Amino acid sequence: MPESSVPNDPSLMEKIVNLSKRRGFVFPSAEIYGGFRSTYDYGPIGVQLLRNVKDAWWRAMVQMRDDVVGIDAAILSPPAIWEASGHLENFTDPLVDCRQCRERFREDQLVDPTTCPNCGGTGTFTEARQFNLMFKTHAGPVESDAAVAYLRPETAQGMFVNFSNVLQTSRKKPPFGIAQIGKSFRNEITPRNFIFRSREFEQMEMEYFIHPDADWLACHEEWLRWCQDWLQSIGLPASHLSLHEHPKEKLAFYSRRTVDIMFRYPFGVQELWGIAARSDYDLKQHQQHSGVPQVYFDEATKQKVVPHVIEPAVGVDRILLAILCAGYAEEDVTDDKGNVEKRTVLRLSPRIAPVKVAVLPLLKNKEALVARARELHAKLKRNYAVFYDEGGAIGRRYRRQDEIGTPWCVTIDFETIEKDGTFTLRERDSMQQRRLTEAELFQLLAEQVY
Amino acid sequence: MPESSVPNDPSLMEKIVNLSKRRGFVFPSAEIYGGFRSTYDYGPIGVQLLRNVKDAWWRAMVQMRDDVVGIDAAILSPPAIWEASGHLENFTDPLVDCRQCRERFREDQLVDPTTCPNCGGTGTFTEARQFNLMFKTHAGPVESDAAVAYLRPETAQGMFVNFSNVLQTSRKKPPFGIAQIGKSFRNEITPRNFIFRSREFEQMEMEYFIHPDADWLACHEEWLRWCQDWLQSIGLPASHLSLHEHPKEKLAFYSRRTVDIMFRYPFGVQELWGIAARSDYDLKQHQQHSGVPQVYFDEATKQKVVPHVIEPAVGVDRILLAILCAGYAEEDVTDDKGNVEKRTVLRLSPRIAPVKVAVLPLLKNKEALVARARELHAKLKRNYAVFYDEGGAIGRRYRRQDEIGTPWCVTIDFETIEKDGTFTLRERDSMQQRRLTEAELFQLLAEQVY
DSSP, X not given: OOSBOOTTOTTHHHHHHHHHHHHTSXXXXXXGGTXXXXXXXXXXXXXXXXXXXXXXXXXXXXXXXXXXXXXXXXXXXXHXXXXXXXXHHHSEEEEEEBTTTOOEEEGGGOSSTTBOTTTOOBSOBOOOEEEEOSOEEEOSXXXXXXXXXXXXXXXXXXXXXXXXXXXXXXXXXXSEEEEEEEEEEOOOSSOBTTTTBOSEEEEEEEEEEEOTTSOHHHHHHHHHHHHHHHHHHTTOOGGGEEEEEOOGGGSOTTOOEEEEEEEEETTEEEEEEEEXXXXXXXXXXXXXXXXXXXXXXXXXXXXXXXXXXXXXXXXXXXXXXXXXXXXXXXXXXXXXXXXXXXXXXXOOOTTTOSOSEEEEESOTTOHHHHHHHHHHHHHHTTTSOEEEOOSSOHHHHHHHHHHHTOOEEEEEOHHHHXXXXXXXXXXTTTOOEEEEXXXXXXXXXXXXOO | OOSBOOTTOTTHHHHHHHHHHHHTSEEETXXXXXXXXXXXXXXXXXXXXXHHHHHHHHIIIIISOTTXXXXXXXXXXXXXXXXXXXXXXXXXXXXXXXXXXXXXXXXXXXXXXXXXXXXXXXXXXXXXXXXXOSOEEEOSXXXXXXXXXXXXXXXXXXXXXXXXXXHHHHOOOSSEEEEEEEEEEOOOSSOBTTTTBOSEEEEEEEEEEEOTTSOHHHHHHHHHHXXXXXXXXXXXXXXXXXXXXXXXXXXXXXXXXXXXXXXXXXXXXXXEEEEEEOTTHHHHHHXXXXXXXXXXXXXXXXXXXXXXXXXXXXXXXXXXXXXXXXXXXXXXXXXXXXXXXXXXXXXXXXXXXXXXXXXXXXOTTOHHHHHHHHHHHHHHTTTXXXXXXXXXXXXXXXXXXXXXXXXXXXXXXXXXXXXXXXXXXXXXXXXXXXXXXXXXXXXXHHHHOO
């Protein structure tokens, strides 16, 4: 039994940042140059976790569903898209400068809007001006207005501008969805909370197109349920999840409803996944700005209609952080000799765990043990991310795997090579051990890892 | 037998661009706004092909190898990295302006360096100036020099600046490699040839670190072989591949050897995969610029050493285009009634084909056929990208799958539901049909798709 899953530990974030660095989940970007403006790099273990989360989403969202197809649109995009979407005008934060110390602040985050938190000046702020959060660059050899390009601040517009192309090529009609996983960029004034809010992040978004007269509320509820179910399917506990309904009066005029799935992070309950009913706003905007009809032919009414849309949008990095926060635990455990030691364990679902199985020969100087371990390892890695480790005492090797969330360790011992060929299977959470055959191991993996 | 695999068809590129658009492989980016500066979006079928290529590479490069780990580094990066790497100074093209018509050209691509190809002016060019190919932007609320950020022009530097972090966290020592898949950006003056050279593209790079005294040439040869084998393992024919050894006198001073694997595209034999022996140049540059030692402890000599590196670097989009070019074929086929019609077929390896199996009920108005087809489809999609299609004559449905490279079609017919439960399996390339059981189908897939 875990002594503590440290849910309210104020130092939990610090522990997670440290573990991330120590075990290769997340490194500060360009660290040898002092880091770079709240960007992060995923290390060898982190990238496996990232891939597993994205693959699980893609499998559930695209592969398993007959009504959703994927795309992968470009990050560089022309102003025309963001003019139509409203981002050029409205995707802004209000900024003020202190005339005394020249520091710059987000006006809506100032505790005291008259006093500079940096130099203490009173009444030294300039009028607020709107600062656009899109990263701007220039494509082509001339830095003119005509060459301006933006890094997309969301993947969603990629689905809208490709709506007609997908409609024509995919043999789908509403209700159907277009899904995408990819990087987005927002020039946040105050990135914070590790990978929770950074300037470069990855999104998993899906636009689900429905007939204007369809029961949008039922569809919205269905996606809300789907998203919660999926989060639990990769191991996030229901106890950490809650819903936040955006008040009607705060919704944009075109928006019918937005509900956020919230996650209880160590720094507070924060938005994880937004599920929005966006009416036909986006397609109508693109229709108007591009002059290209954004319609489909409805067989029932024999009319061309602009569909409405339900949009579940989630950040991969936020999911990753939620997984680390929910999975992190410290326990006092007692060894064979009665010594109590602390173990750190990440309780990750086998589906998303970076390493599925660690293969450990009991002793590294016994050729037969090593040969059998290597043989098993070679067989497993054809289908799974596995790790071979022969270094150090077996208990220490278990601990190393616990820290990166490996659900199972398989030890090749003398019983394996001298008796019945069975291995010791050591389970991460219970730390219990039992013997099993190679066939049983493959069956266990086939059932638990998908 | 194929009538023609159109290898020297001058219109092959046009056919591939058309097929890509028509069947959802590749769309011009922001097409409803007239497209955007040679960027492209992958459609529903293209994104599946893209994922399969990347997954196959990751599996071979990271999952199957004990000596390579992955990372996923940020795209936004500080000038310090590119100063150390030399990109700020040297990653340039020479540009000239025509003083008469104001057009801008790459000097090294001018056929006649004295005459403007746009307005015909003679002697109207300015002196050439070096134009840096990196996309520049600003991070944070102030557009000052201190806020400058670049979109990485290659993923490689992400491996170099994380060398120490990976070394400390991954229990690896040279010889070992760090691999990455991710987007890179180059402000090409003249993007061309569809997705072959565009401003936004995806790379798969690996930096393999070896001891300074190791046999670098043997290691280089080994990776050269590995890359060629891998390309063939995903179905690219050896007949389209060749090698280009960079002449010694054209190598950078630090470079020991570079060999490119070339592919015979319809527009010429072009670079697909570069395999470079880069000595210890990159790590030494970062060591010097950051002041942080880029070394590992060599147990044999008990010394701290800066390793050398072998770098295989390939563009995903170029592989995709190679796959389409090599796989595209047009054939005259004769139907049951003796009519000759043309079929377009993409001969893709089952490993990378976007759809593995199409499940087709012979008739859509026979409930028992449809029910059995849907049941099989539901079972298959748990593990594979599959497609259910009940619309139109069976021959037409086969043709649709041929065009996107689906290796197998399974037809549920009256024999299936009234006799022995077997299906008709129709093979894409031979168009031959045979009957098989569900168990045989799953075995076929397990053997061919990995």
